[in-house]
Amino acid sequence: MPLTRHARLGPYEIVAPLGAGGMGEVYRARDTRLGRDVAVKVLPASVSEKPEVRARFEREARVASALNHPHICVLHDIGCDGGIHYLVMELVEGESLAERLGRGPLSTADVLRLGAQIADALDRAHRAGVIHRDLKPGNVMLSKSGAKLMDFGLARAIGPAGPVGGNLATPPALTQSPTIAQPLTAEGTLVGTFQYMSPEQLEGREADARSDLWALGCVLYEMATGRRAYDGASQASLISAIMKDEPRPMIEVAPMTPPSFDRVVRACLAKDPEQRWQSAHDLALALRWPVGDGAGAHETSPGAPVERQVVLTAAHVRQLSDRNPRLVGYPLTYIDNQVDSDRLVVLLHGVGADDGRFENVVRTSRHRAVAITLVGFGRREGIRPMLGIDDHSRVLRILLRELVAECRPKKTLLVGHSAGADQFLRMVHDEPGAGVDLAGLVALGPNVSIETCFATRLYAKIDAGNPAGTLTILKTLAKDIDSLETWLVVQSYLSQTFIKLGSNLEPLRRYSAEMVEPFEKPGDPLAEWYRAARRRIPCVRLVFSNEEAAAAEALLARHLESNVLGDDFTEDSFVIEPVHHLGLLDPALISRHVEDVLASTED
Template identity: 65%
Template sequence: MQLTPGTKLGPYEILSPLGAGGMGEVYRARDSRLGRDVAIKVLPQHLSSNPEVRARFEREAKTVSSLNHPNICVLFDVGREGETDYLVMELIEGDTLGQRLAKGPIPIPELIRIGIQIADALDRAHRAGIVHRDLKPGNVMLTRSGAKLMDFGLARATGLAGPGSGSGVTIDGLTQSPTVGHPLTAEGTIVGTFQYMSPEQLEGKEADTRSDIWAFGCVLYEMATGKRAFQGNSQASLIGAIMTSEPAPISQFAPMSPPGLERLVRQCLTRDPDERWQSAGDVRRELEWIAGSSSQSAAAMPAVPGRRKKSPRGTIGLIAGVAIAAAGLAYAFGPWNSRPGELPLVRFMIESPEGATLKMPAETAVSPDGTMLAFVAGDSVGDSHLYLRPLSSPDARIVRGTTGAALPFWSPDGSMLAFFAEEKLLKVALDGSTPVALCDAPDPRGGDWSTGGVILFAPNNQGPISRVSANGGTPVTVTRVDKSRGELGHRYPQFLPDGNHFLYVAIGSGDEVTTFATTLDGGDPEEVLTTGSMGRWTEPGYLLFLDTGVNSARRRLLAQRFDAGSRRPVGDAVLLVDPVSSSNFGYPNAATDLHGTLVVQHQSRMHMRLTWRDRSGATVGVAVDDITAGGGALSPDGKLLAYGDNGTNDIYIRDLASGVATRLTFEGKRVNNPLWSPDGRTLAFSRIKGSAGWDVYTKATDGTGPDAQLFQGPGLFAFPMDWSRDGRWLVAQCADTTGNYDLWKIPMDGSGEPAVYQQTPAQESGASLSPDGRWILYNAVEGGKPGLFVQSFPEPGAKYQVALPEAVGSRWSARMDEILAANARGEIFSIQVSTESGFRQGATRKLFSVLPPDNFVDIERGEQRFLMATPVEGSGGSRLEVVLGWPLLIAGQK
């Protein structure tokens, strides 16, 4: 049945036809509620008329709708109008990959970029238990923002059966009919398009994620060569080719293709599923490796995909061991006596020490002679430590006395390390001595140590750069934050070779940051570079920097020739590594030495499983099986979860019963701290401003109206903390111009302007308002010790300290007779309280412990269940890539 313009399907009005296929007609339509155009696919009536097929379809469509990913076409809604079943999807403008391939093969850099995006989308779906089953160029859209994978799970959901007679559904010439009364994808059913189907699918066996990997290999092959991997003049000959023949080498059609791509595709097209790549995430990481390998030697490094149920750690260790041995030979022949950049090009990966987790973003430093790597990693209880690892050995050791360490950097002679911990700048000798505190550094942002015995450092997240003697003393300010240029602070100082000039980055309200050069005596700053990050100087005379800002989903490390004498860039920048992870604000996570060693971090997106735990800590249910967010906020009725998605950088609201997630914001800028209004109609949240800092915004939860800026704090950061039950007050945690945190109260009834609740040096944070609005519960640091306090509200008056050492977070119960609080060790406590006459504390009882990597998310109304986030196994991994002789990557591009 063809629909005419003007036809209404629920709130959607048909505008025009977009196309038709075996799965039904597709139309452009208008969503009258949200005022946006969408794509509507109307299902064939012979499928809609079967209740079993329709019910199964609706269930699986809900699962597909949860795949919030920038490279997956979003399924917004499933509806039925009369006898018409339909899907509402994101309207995507662009050509299909199939249309692009009609013009010929795709250049290798573009192929790898598209391939990484498709693999990342597949990985996200596979983690949610969804197999595409019909991956082909026609199901990939190419848009200005990247590739989009289409029709996820629809073949599975509609229950197409194998070849048969009667009224069928045609997909690319393959006639199929629904199997009524049987599982929609039961064994013996052939689902997909022949040219891209795996051998097990052609045999009628159940397809799994590795079937999609076969199809992906076929797509990659076609992108590289312009030809299909398997061809035949008939269905029978095509099936025979898939089952018995091997595609011609990619190099036969694309001689300049990297050997690593040939190996990757061959591994995708192995007939035995157990011998293929075992996850799309593995394929994506291999493509990223190829992207960063600009030389034949790097691309040809052996990579062995793990068999099913086999840990990749042993394989990675083997590869790293070979590379380390090669590195050891280079060291043995004395590169320290040669000119910088003369190391041979060798690349290998380093994983975190057993039982530890690399800091993300990475905090690494290569020793001046290039033999040692210092890095920060967290232990099993969440404490960070400084580790040392020789680059010629796989063994790393903790540096004693460095609990809480951050941002290490070396002394010029390599005998000591400086680092930050417990609001201090410290140094430690490598002979096992106890660390020595040099001066205060309340909220540091990097440092550097000169041959003249001077240390430059940023003591706060906003404010100027300071200098101090390497022997300690009183710091002296050496830069001035220029408010007229919109500067908010200076960070990450780095000495240039003369020991007098240094670089630093100025963060501000723009999306990019500016690197300046100045002198130790505070001379006028010289602008050096404006880009996505600070420019980091390194021998042999380059600046390393990121090409995109903090909201970009993909960041590349570039190298720019730099004259340290004139402090001017020379020539054009060239690509070093793509992609790399980075710090949140303005610093490329790239450590270098004087001899051509580069260390960068690679990390995969963290996927979390949200579970319910009772007051004993026992898991009593799963709220969300897979989500790319580590936190969120439950709606007042507990039915919805608002969260910031790590893939799109926007706010989503997820129905916990149906699993359907609706995108609420569309700015693509990083968001944080969602907070519901008491009536559930409005959401407050923080959004990143420019290259640093956060402001508070609000948005109607039904999607109407704009994102409205509610509050801009006096300094860099403003985060919404709690909303009074009567809706009158919103409390925010804000940094002042010195970086000190205070609590602010924002009247939501229009009765006045935002005002600081109280201004003290005690670093107040984490506020919770009592249900009657008379008390505020918050954390503060008084006398150098963190504590939990209760004080009258809205005006500060009577104040009481809650007896719970090291408290870091807390919440009032709905009945106001209990405070639920956590300490720094992850222990959750129930504290009995009374507020009838002042404030009195009763018994304290430990409920359970939350150990890393688990995170607390929210508490269900009634305080009987806690929502917790646990990383999905295999996601969020972080590794360090070591590139010896990295200047050869530049030489290879000339």
């Protein structure tokens, strides 16, 4: 019998029902001890007498309690009151992904953002030796903070030798999946989790982490198209489709799907686990790379990015130290969402990249947002001009003045990633500053020391005329990297940059050599740049990833010892995010810091 309002389970007072499934009823409840709202999952009396069901219920508690991650639902408590077994979980305000999909497909930007968050949650579980085995839209909640992975009731612990734990290795019977509310509708359409089961699970073989990645591929397909990757009028036809058929190409179902995203999903859905993504971490990296072949080009809200140009004139070139006549008429490109706003956000990429790195950020920004490509690093340049760091700063000032004159914003905010963060900080440090009034600057992953200049140090040593030597340098990179995560990030940078630039690598080498130079000398360059920026800008925020964390903490220790960051340093100026270097490009993360900095400058 369902619980009524004001019923008590231990210290938890039932407020209202939230939902029900084959393995439990979920209620909104009040924790009378701590004065907080929680979700209480109750094991129905009809099944609580079965030892195997209670074991699964308790397994969910053990598994969930061991996983601490922002995109995994938190388990607070477990208990039994009057013979009623219950779990107490974080109350996630929002809707399930299944409910959201009932209204149609999601935008490409949302699919990439939420998909990467789900992959992060799976990565955390897999690293803890836990396979979810029941990933589906109904087990993902969407809240203001993003996706939350739930329901580890079918999860299984694995060890180096494979599954462990008695009957946990036995797959559930195909006709009695405990998470299926109804087995079959009157029309004969299968309802439940089979649509997300991998071929090896359907064959009764042991599931591993790659089985979860198959399920995530099915979920990503459905998020992007509004249709399931595999469906059937009967259980037999569905299983046959999963075992033998390929899903309909996403481009046919959703014509504006970026081909590169289609390839990511197809790699999830390879029949042979050996041909899939081999880790959730790798998949998360792939989903976070901004899609450069039309991702979301059909979206118009808040603003579909358009490519624009500012053509350098003779007057502009005369402001440079290198007055190369070939720069006259050079098109300085940027992408612009053209949103009507009195806030202007200007974004700058890292070394060797271009404005495409921020395409999803520009598209989803509620403010006027533009992403700049430095001279010589565009995607379609035949002859690539070379500029020094100071001349790049001069060109950036020219563009900033043009943008401010056109947009007339009340507040302008700079956001740079990696070398782009260094470039903005160095520009502001120089005597002319930014050339316009700035409300704030967000430096994502700035270099702190020579040790944090991972790819930049490498680029500075390449020789365009010596391919064999360049290859040797690339092969030696692993000697300076102490984690697989860092290697994967750097490898991604390398492949995209070298494919774009081809054999014309000298602009990259020169820029990188100048970028690294301050860190090869005695001193504290980032601290010096920060102090100069704080004298000119109301709010400056340094945001570091896991790769820079140790060096950043050492910098903070030096500040506590000798005030190297200056008297204007504030605690909110220094943030370490628990993500990899590319994770700093997540649109939601960038938006959070942009909004924080803009809010801090309100009168």
